[in-house]
Amino acid sequence: MGAMRDLVPLPRSLEELPGALDLSRGGLVAAAPGLEPQGRLAAAWLAEALGRPFQSAVGADAGSARARDGAAGGQAAEPAADRAGFDRAAGAAAPAEPPLVELRLDAALSGPEDYVLTIGPGGAAVAASSPEGAVRGLSTLRQLALSEGPVIRSLKIEDGPRFPWRGLMLDCARSFFRVEFIERLLDLAALHKLNVFHWHLTDDQAWRLDLPGLPELAAAGSRRRDSRIHGVAWREGSYSAADARRVVAYAAERGIMVVPEIETPGHAIALLSSHPELSCAGAAAGGLPFLPEDRFGVFEDILCAGNEEVFALLGKVFDGLAGLFPGPFVHVGGDEAPKARWLLCPKCRSVMKARNLRGPGGELDPERLQSWFMGRVAALLAERGKRMVGWDEILEGGVAGPGGEGVPRDAVAMSWRGYSGGAEGARAGLEVVMCPQTKACYLDHKHLDLPEEPGNLGVCTVRDSYAFEPQPAGLSPEEAALVKGGQANLWTEMVYFGRQAEYLLFPRLAALSEALWSPKEARCFEDFARRLPSHGRRLDALGVNRYRGPLF
Numbered sequence: 001m002g003a004m005r006d007l008v009p010l011p012r013s014l015e016e017l018p019g020a021l022d023l024s025r026g027g028l029v030a031a032a033p034g035l036e037p038q039g040r041l042a043a044a045w046l047a048e049a050l051g052r053p054f055q056s057a058v059g060a061d062a063g064s065a066r067a068r069d070g071a072a073g074g075q076a077a078e079p080a081a082d083r084a085g086f087d088r089a090a091g092a093a094a095p096a097e098p099p100l101v102e103l104r105l106d107a108a109l110s111g112p113e114d115y116v117l118t119i120g121p122g123g124a125a126v127a128a129s130s131p132e133g134a135v136r137g138l139s140t141l142r143q144l145a146l147s148e149g150p151v152i153r154s155l156k157i158e159d160g161p162r163f164p165w166r167g168l169m170l171d172c173a174r175s176f177f178r179v180e181f182i183e184r185l186l187d188l189a190a191l192h193k194l195n196v197f198h199w200h201l202t203d204d205q206a207w208r209l210d211l212p213g214l215p216e217l218a219a220a221g222s223r224r225r226d227s228r229i230h231g232v233a234w235r236e237g238s239y240s241a242a243d244a245r246r247v248v249a250y251a252a253e254r255g256i257m258v259v260p261e262i263e264t265p266g267h268a269i270a271l272l273s274s275h276p277e278l279s280c281a282g283a284a285a286g287g288l289p290f291l292p293e294d295r296f297g298v299f300e301d302i303l304c305a306g307n308e309e310v311f312a313l314l315g316k317v318f319d320g321l322a323g324l325f326p327g328p329f330v331h332v333g334g335d336e337a338p339k340a341r342w343l344l345c346p347k348c349r350s351v352m353k354a355r356n357l358r359g360p361g362g363e364l365d366p367e368r369l370q371s372w373f374m375g376r377v378a379a380l381l382a383e384r385g386k387r388m389v390g391w392d393e394i395l396e397g398g399v400a401g402p403g404g405e406g407v408p409r410d411a412v413a414m415s416w417r418g419y420s421g422g423a424e425g426a427r428a429g430l431e432v433v434m435c436p437q438t439k440a441c442y443l444d445h446k447h448l449d450l451p452e453e454p455g456n457l458g459v460c461t462v463r464d465s466y467a468f469e470p471q472p473a474g475l476s477p478e479e480a481a482l483v484k485g486g487q488a489n490l491w492t493e494m495v496y497f498g499r500q501a502e503y504l505l506f507p508r509l510a511a512l513s514e515a516l517w518s519p520k521e522a523r524c525f526e527d528f529a530r531r532l533p534s535h536g537r538r539l540d541a542l543g544v545n546r547y548r549g550p551l552f
């Protein structure tokens with residue numbers, strides 16, 4: 001066990017202190033009012049890591065721990081009324097022992113996820129600026145328990161994130177994953193201090209969300225014929241409203257925001273399978289029916305931009321999303337939308353003519369039509385109190401000026417085709433999230449260029465992922481401040497099983513977590529490689545199926 005206790009991601013600062021905390025008999029976690037869910041999470045994580053019983057209770061007799069060893073020092077004594085509240089909350093099971101772990105809020109900590117973790121012979125204390133900060137501190141304690149066992153050497157860690165958006169995207173359209181597996185990934189994301197779960201719910205191959213009042217979407221869109229493996233098979237699955245609420249609640253306990261994604265106007269074949277009238281050709285065109293795609297790629301049939309019924313249906317979809325997902329963001333895709341149908345469609349052409357959406361030579365410009373379309377979608381979201389997130393193609397038709405039509409300036413652009421989209425978005429004044437596919441954030445790529453390795457479309461070594469720098473060079477300080485962070489994306493065209501997903505995610509997700517959390521000047525690949533064996537044992541203890549080969 002080396003410097004920084006082999007923590008991943010590296011904390012801002014770590015001070016070694018004399019002595020150690022013995023958790024070998026289990027014990028009590030005391031959470032200050034407002035941190036009850038985090039108290040329960042701490043007890044569950046410690047019990048899992050150490051195989052000892054831990055319980056949680058509300059209220060913290062913080063003064064006694066400070067008196068015992070000074071390790072939890074710094075906080076003001078709790079008012080007597082709070083101590084009485086602790087006894088009442090504990091009820092008949094009032095603890096005979098003082099708490100071994102204490103959680104409390106400290107408004108003096110500046111950043112929204114900042115925390116201080118103090119461990120001494122008398123106990124461990126997490127002080128945080130918010131419940132989310134408390135979870136980050138607990139994930140550090142969890143890592144220490146997983147790697148050091150029940151006797152943890154004393155320390156003081158002061159920590160907080162470099163970026164506010166630290167995401168993981170899981171494509172649940174190409175392959176379906178059970179809620180239980182999503183919860184497992186959320187728990188592992190929390191271990192690495194990630195805070196956004198981008199849930200890719202629809203695509204050409206499936207519509208996975210069974211929305212109240214719109215049963216046809218999942219009924220037609222969540223089942224596809226798959227002749228790629230094992231002859232012909234049916235691949236199916238959808239999430240109910242209850243499933244979505246369960247994922248949101250599980251994520252929220254871990255300080256993770258869920259961002260649902262509904263693809264528009266492209267990658268919409270599964271949507272068209274229940275609403276063919278929303279394609280440019282329309283239901284009456286006499287073509288073959290749309291079915292969830294058994295192939296992968298980019299398809300020319302997309303949502304018609306000139307049909308008001310498209311916006312009416314999307315409004316109903318967003319009503320459903322707003323009822324299930326309390327977070328401020330909805331991702332609406334915007335990527336890989338071929339314009340061949342729009343250029344031929346009388347309805348789409350009439351919008352381009354009426355709005356004068358033309359290129360420099362006066363020709364009708366379908367990219368500007370897409371910007372207009374995304375602006376309509378963003379307005380539908382804004383009416384429901386949500387902000388639009390889109391892939392970097394949303395920038396191609398330009399960003400709306402004040403009062404103008406098109407992609408609004410409060411949209412978030414997700415840069416996937418390299419770093420240039422994010423840089424362009426930041427220069428246009430948009431907040432951006434970086435997830436370049438090129439040797440960084442696309443974790444469906446192979447770890448090594450070998451036929452034995454699973455993966456798709458490219459190679460991205462652990463070292464490549466570690467080298468990810470979310471802030472592209474050449475931005476002004478104001479533009480760089482618009483880079484909100486980044487995320488790992490796991491596309492699942494070729495990832496049929498959860499255990500495959502784990503193999504592709506780990507340890508590259510751990511490498512990316514450091515790019516998103518740790519101070520830039522502290523990052524060093526050789527140091528990460530040295531810490532990785534210890535961190536790998538933590539993942540092993542949690543049963544993670546991880547890649548163990550060369551890192552580069």
Ligand SMILES: [Zn+2]
Binds near residue numbers: 306307345
């Ligand atoms: Zn059309």
